Amino acid sequence: MSKTSPGQQNGTASSWKALPDQDLSGRWEDSERKRKHLPDRQEEPAAKSEKAGPRGQHWLHRDLRVRFVDGQHKGGQYYNTKMTIEDVLSPDTCVCRTDEGRILEGIKEGMLETLVPKVEGNRVMVVLGPQAGRVGHLLGRDTERSRALVQLRRENQLVELHYDAVCQYVGPRDSDED
Template identity: 55%
Template sequence: MVKLAIGGKVVTVSQFALRLVNSTEYNKYAKDLSRLSKAEPQKQQQDVKEEQRRERSQDREQRRQGDEETREQRRNGHSSSKEKRHRPRSPEKEKEKKRQKQDEQSWLHRDLRVRFIDKRYKGGKYYNSKMLVEDVSSPLTCVCRTESGRILEDVKQDMLETVIPKEDGDHVMVVLGKHRGQVGKILHRERQKSRALVQLEGENDDAVTLSYDVICHYTGMRED
């Protein structure tokens, strides 16, 4: 259930139709309807083309400089294979690469049951206790709710670890790997090998064997 920024109306939408944004992006675009006008997509296309043109120009200049350096090395008797020239990356590409890397490493998801493993937080008050991921603030931070109902904000992912439910038939979410984001039911466990046979929910209802490291107890809504 989502409360719209404009009008305040509450609507129900599929979670797969949503994208998490940070507060800066929300404040900038939440009530900006100009992006929906006909002129805005054209402007965005022009900006993209302009960015691509600048990148091509930079690449040509870098290749030219690289060719000049290679010729200079050959004149001085040095092989170009001994010294590799690394092209500097643009700040935008670096940010995008960093964000993609965080997304790949992130396993946080709402309605996951997790264990708190940070001994230093609040003097170890919550160490080894189980809690629920209430909301995901960023790829690597979240808001948790303890079993007593207390809300903990800005909890880092490395303060938590996944929890495997005790009973067969309990539901889990795949948090890493090929089946990331899918929900399934535990059919059988292999405790010695730290893995479980999980029947995934979906069109095919495939049963796959997954490591305990890539699944976590899921308490949220399911397709059935």
């Protein structure tokens, strides 16, 4: 169940249908990737290669809040743990810091997934598509369709994106946002 106020339950999601589809919509509609990960999941290596392979565009960026989804790394010690990307070493490799302050080096893009904030108004970064690198605010989430409504501040533009194309941003405020 989502935790929304009574006034937000239907208004945001239904108003999204009136927005014109963005370029990314067709790319993501066939995506069946689950957002909840169970520890006993057997097909995880295949899912990771699917995630990084076909899109060709890498999404790692400093100051993104992500979820660690590799159940095999270090015996699953960090599985399903939220962390922050501290540094990007190559397009598909980064250094992460856990909430407890532990530093993890050599983390591959396929070991992580984007995190979409639960609280509307939180800052997010678009990580895939033509607006990649832009920072904005989360206006709403459609969990049934795995879509997020984001207002990009600089362009004053509303975009509807798949959860994989947007990620919580915890970095400094910059000119892209103001």
